Amino acid sequence: MGDNHRGQVVLFIRDALREGAIIWWRFVDWLALVEWRQLGIIWVLAIVGMGMLNTPEPAVWFVFISFGVKVLAGGKRKAEVEARQAGVKANVANLEKQLAQAQMAALQAQVEPHFLFNTLALIGQLIETNPPEAARVHAHLIDYLRATLPQLRARGGGTLGKQAEMAKAYLAIMQARMKERLKVKFVIPMFLESAPFPPMMLQSLIENAIKHGLEPKIAGGTITVRAHVVDATLHVDVCDDGIGINLHAPDGVGLANIRERLALLYGGAAELVMEPPPGGGCCASIRLPYSMMENA
Amino acid sequence: MTTALIADDEAPMRDQLRARLQAVWPALDIVAEAANGNDAVALAQQHQPDIVFLDIRMPGMTGIEAARHLYSRCHIVFVTAYDQYALDAFEQGAMDYLLKPVSADRLARTCERLRARLAAPPQDIGAQLAQLAQVLQQAAPAKPAYLRWIQAQVGGNLRMVSTREVLFFQSDEKYTRVQTATAELLIRKTLKELADELDPDEFWRIHRSTLVRVDAIVEVTKDMRGRQMVRLRGHKEELEISRNHTHLFQQM
DSSP states (O other): OHHHHHHHHHHHHHHHHHHHHHHHHHHHHHHHHSOHHHHHHHHHHHHHHHHHTTOOHHHHHHHHHHHHHHHHHHHHHHHHHHHHHHHHHHHHHHHHHHHHHHHHHHHHOOOOHHHHHHHHHHHHHHHHHOHHHHHHHHHHHHHHHHHHSTTTOOTTOOBHHHHHHHHHHHHHHHHHHHGGGEEEEEEOOGGGTTSBOOTTHHHHHHHHIIIIIITTSTTOEEEEEEEEEETTEEEEEEEEOSSOOOTTSOOOHHHHHHHHHHHHHHGGGOEEEEOOOTTSSEEEEEEEEOOSSTTO | OOEEEEEOSOHHHHHHHHHHHHHHOTTOEEEEEESSHHHHHHHHHHHOOSEEEEESSOSSSOHHHHHHHHTTTSEEEEEESOOHHHHHHHHHTTOEEEESSOOHHHHHHHHHHHHHHTTSOOOOOHHHHHHHHHHHHHHSOOOOOOOOEEEEEETTEEEEEEGGGEEEEEEETTEEEEEESSOEEEESSOHHHHHHHSOTTTEEEEETTEEEEGGGEEEEEEOTTSOEEEEETTEEEEEEEOGGGGGGGTTO
């Protein structure tokens, strides 16, 4: 019975000490982080307050102890606390980065099933009517899929040169379907081919130009892909002389997707700009910070 | 001799249909090919074919529109990529149609039916066509045409800003200020005009001088003076909700 009682007392004291220690360390943390000016105000208030109660002694002790702790342990403790906060922040940033990467993968993984179906049907037609053309379109389709399907995508595919190659394969397939209604022009200087450029964006803009610009136009037209550097910004423009943007047609998933990915990758440093040229049609321009090599 | 016209905007598709028709119906004379709806109507008037094979999705006039010009003078066969709405309508209207890619069997059956029908005048499919045009229009998003792009002058160039990029519009004496996540533009269109033309589910008027993008709103708070303020995703500035618009946020 007595043993039990003593045991409870020991337990109670241990708890009290633990709580006390926690409160003490919180107090130290607070002291370490609080600004001198604020602390000074608290001192004055404490002395004045306690002075009015005619017991200024505890206030003086408080000032004395807190001054001592802040001067002796403040710097080190402050550094520790800040390091811990930075660690938490870094974890959050890391998680955010992983989340962004996962979102990115989801956004990239989109080959239009219609396109695949139509191209296979086209190859079927050409096998009957024009076998050499069928073989050519077939080869372009393989190039296109190799660059598009995430499972097959070679590492380092994120350069402007690679993206342009893939866009050319896609356009060659579309030309086999649209014939003289689709003309294509690429103006990309050699030195820009190694510049990093996110995958599937150029592709998406070209799909839009065909679908909304040229396909609805009886005479068809020309798609011009142009890359140039303005100050430290890489501009990649996809222009068509098609029917132009319908002010009342909502922008599709493609453009929203590009904007979202640019924001994830570059924050506010990149943008997608739509500028209709004076002659009609549409120019879509992706502008992002220019660097010469990947990871440069 | 029976004559026919093929209309499809894709040349390989026309080539294939021509080759298959020659195989299953060697006596059929294909007198013309058209690459769009307008040409199809013009060439059909010129050549007076007995049968017209019409792709539905073509630039200019669609296959359906072309058919409305032609159905009284010739037999129409629609050729279409898979589209459930159109197929249902074809079935209901007992119209002839081929599904892309055209299979030889199916084409042979269609040709047999056409041969049997040629003696009689073309069926009157005017009513079915009108219905089909309606069905296809409904299949496409039938939302009223709200303004989706804002045109703004930026450094001498005309720029098009998708309304999806816009966080809010604010009238600013002479101009209207357009705020996106990355840029601030000025346009001449008044807030009144914008409020009339924009999708009311996309932008809400929260103040005499402010239209705000609904899904950019993160939070509505009260400031120290008791005004309700809207906070937006990715933007520092807070926007005031005027008293007669506070009802918009009562449920929140």
